[in-house]
Amino acid sequence: MTAVRPGDIEDLIRRGPDPRIPVILVYGPDTGLVTERAKALAESFLPDATDPFALVRIDGDLLASDPGRLCDEAGTVGLFGGKRSIWVRPSSRNFAPAIEAVLSIPVTDTRIVLEGGDFAKGNPVRALCEKSQRALAIPCYPDDERALGDLIDRTLRARDLRIDREAREVLVRSLGGDRRASLMEIEKLALYAAGQGSVTLDDVEAVVSDVAASVLNTLVDAAFDGRIEVVERDSRRFRLEGLDPAQVLGSALRHATAMLALRLDNPEKSSSAMAAAWRGLHFKRKASVERQLGLWGPARLRQAIDILAQAVLASRRAEPALAEAIASAALLRIAEAGRRR
Structure with a gap:
């Protein structure tokens, strides 16, 4: 063999x-x-x-x-x-x-x-x-922290760059899951920092986290964290910006599914340990996700997944204005459940 x-x-x-x-x-x-x-x-x-x-x-x-x-x-x-x-x-x-x-x-x-x-x-x-x-x-399995660290060092060194320790740690936590996607993010960072000799934490935060995705994550985290006012505010913002409601619901559904998988695979671990095991989780979301993992058990997450899945289906069949209302209503239901700690 x-x-x-x-x-x-x-x-x-x-x-x-x-x-x-x-x-x-x-x-x-x-x-x-x-x-x-x-x-x-x-x-x-x-x-x-x-x-x-x-x-x-x-x-x-x-x-x-x-x-x-x-x-x-x-x-x-x-x-x-x-x-x-x-x-x-x-x-x-x-x-x-x-x-x-x-x-x-x-x-x-x-x-x-x-x-x-x-x-x-x-x-x-x-x-x-x-x-x-x-x-x-x-x-070929998703890179662990050591493999990601080697990939970062090797890719940046080839472009005459080094990276600060804190920036490297944050970058490692922001990557993972797919080598091609990780490499693209590192190369984008190298292009941004070209000629300055060293990659800093400010460079990582400016380049690696996509702004639209970051704001969308804020909305999803607010819903599962029970912050109804933030959900109402960001939902209005996305409506004004014309974001596809299916994209919002899909992001929330993937988040709920990922949390359920973590809860089922690590029944004895603490919320902080589960958040630490979440590959690709941005460090700025860690505290919120820890709270969510402590709040949402498997049974409640299955209910949330059912709410979101039904909303995804309904929004696809509805007119655009109605689809926006369906997405907002689903997230508000999640936020109300999150507030009932």
């Missing part, structure tokens, strides 16, 4: 997998990290990653309908000889027969990188790669 442990993955990619192992599966729930690692593994095998004859991209759906195509590509000799990489992109269909076939033939000077989704243990492609001595299976 050649499944790679999460703690060994970065070292493996830096030094390069054993060239005698031709097939590498990269899979997991963090799609940005899956793509980043698949790209690195496919390109690092080649002397020149820009050579279109050396790097071949194949869609997984094509292999599902033509399993022999992968063996044909793996056995093809490049126009000018040398190493080749075959990068198989994600598929909605099962292409395990193509993988099973290529694992049964000798493959030299070719690396086959499979970009997969969030494959469960019993997925046929994952099972084949984990059982074969000629394949690797590399999981």
Whole structure:
């Protein structure tokens, strides 16, 4: 079995997998990290990653309908000889027969990188790669604090920037969940701080938190915290600015769902411990979210989710003016429930 442990993955990619192992599966729930690692593994095998004859991209759906195509590509000799990489992109269909076939033939000077989704243990492609001595299976889960810290330092260092300790801690807490999204935020921050040598806390607060999203989070937090006056004020503001009511309700629904998942997964933890485990939670929201987690138990959160889900459905069917009233009424119901501590 050649499944790679999460703690060994970065070292493996830096030094390069054993060239005698031709097939590498990269899979997991963090799609940005899956793509980043698949790209690195496919390109690092080649002397020149820009050579279109050396790097071949194949869609997984094509292999599902033509399993022999992968063996044909793996056995093809490049126009000018040398190493080749075959990068198989994600598929909605099962292409395990193509993988099973290529694992049964000798493959030299070719690396086959499979970009997969969030494959469960019993997925046929994952099972084949984990059982074969000629394949690797590399999981990609959301970055922890250490991995995010390394990503921040590495990305900023490449742009001749360092980051203050406090700013780094805040940035780590603001990221997570998807490597691609995290990298985009760090690169945006690097562009903002270009030429000043160091990234400060003011830079992080100015760039990383989106203003519209921040105000929307304020409205959602106010509703679940029972602050009815703030809900009324911000609801009027969003109506005047023409924000889609479905966006407001969707944000509140995702928030309630995330809190319910935290409560169910951590029944013995305190509110502060659960808030600390919330990946990507902005530090300015932490105190409010702690109060909400202490106030809203699983049963009450299910009721809130039902209220919001019904409001989402009703707002989609209603005229714009009525949809705004439906969204405001739903948030006020949540706020009234939050006030009844």
